[in-house]
Amino acid sequence: MTYTFRNDQTDEFIQVIQEVGQWLVDNGQMMWGPGTLTANNPVDDYTRGNHFVMYADELPAATFILQWEDPPYYPNVSTNTVGLIHKVAIRR
Numbered sequence: 001m002t003y004t005f006r007n008d009q010t011d012e013f014i015q016v017i018q019e020v021g022q023w024l025v026d027n028g029q030m031m032w033g034p035g036t037l038t039a040n041n042p043v044d045d046y047t048r049g050n051h052f053v054m055y056a057d058e059l060p061a062a063t064f065i066l067q068w069e070d071p072p073y074y075p076n077v078s079t080n081t082v083g084l085i086h087k088v089a090i091r092r
Contacts, residue, residue, distance in 0.1 A: 004055045010039055013051045016063045017042075020089035032087075042087055046070060051087070062090040 014037060021034040043051055047065050054062040065086040069079040 017089045
């Protein structure tokens with residue numbers, strides 16, 4: 001199996017996290033409201049270009065956001081001093 005990562009596939013990123021978010025809701029676990037996951041949320045000025053889709057043999061399999069700053073949540077952390085991972089989602 002070949003794994004690749006792309007950070008320029010916003011539509012596929014949103015599709016995967018919506019699918020996983022709905023699966024969580026269907027199984028009694030609320031992490032993200034699927035209706036809140038749109039191209040404008042969670043993709044914003046801090047995540048644009050940092051949202052990744054992992055492909056397994058060219059099929060979208062997982063997502064994550066890798067940020068080097070997150071002022072809304074960590075205002076006292078300097079840019080490029082930490083790596084923050086958000087929205088990890090793995091397709092069923």
